[in-house]
Amino acid sequence: QVQLVESGGGSVQAGGSLRLSCAASGSTNRINLMGWYRQAPGKQRELVAVITSGDATNYASSVKGRFTISRDNSKNTVFLQMNSLKPEDTAVYYCYASAILINKNWWGQGTQVTVSS
Numbered sequence: 001q002v003q004l005v006e007s008g009g010g011s012v013q014a015g016g017s018l019r020l021s022c023a024a025s026g027s028t029n030r031i032n033l034m035g036w037y038r039q040a041p042g043k044q045r046e047l048v049a050v051i052t053s054g055d056a057t058n059y060a061s062s063v064k065g066r067f068t069i070s071r072d073n074s075k076n077t078v079f080l081q082m083n084s085l086k087p088e089d090t091a092v093y094y095c096y097a098s099a100i101l102i103n104k105n106w107w108g109q110g111t112q113v114t115v116s117s
Helices: none
Strands: 002-007 010-013 018-026 033-039 046-052 057-059 067-072 077-082 091-099 104-107 111-116
Touching: 002 091, 002 104, 018 033, 018 091, 018 111, 033 067, 033 077, 046 067, 046 077, 057 067, 077 091
Parallel strands: 010 111
Antiparallel strands: 002 018, 018 077, 033 046, 033 091, 046 057, 067 077, 091 104, 091 111
């Protein structure tokens, strides 16, 4: 199967930057889309950014121009470069991967991002 492990979370002041990484292992040949979700306390989990194996991307409106998603298909790793961070970006960030043609999804354990004013 597929396992996802995130790294790079932490605490930063408003206006700062963080870079999240997610490494996939297992049957990674099944994966054709990867991305990031986030969930703040008391709120629903929301999509942040996605990227296909062909490097097409899509972003939530709230992060456009500040976050950049990228993918190294040969290394089965996805990244989220987070610049100009705001307190409202504070959340647990979850990596996910999808094998679209067989309708399978996998999730990482989550990594905390805290942005202070």
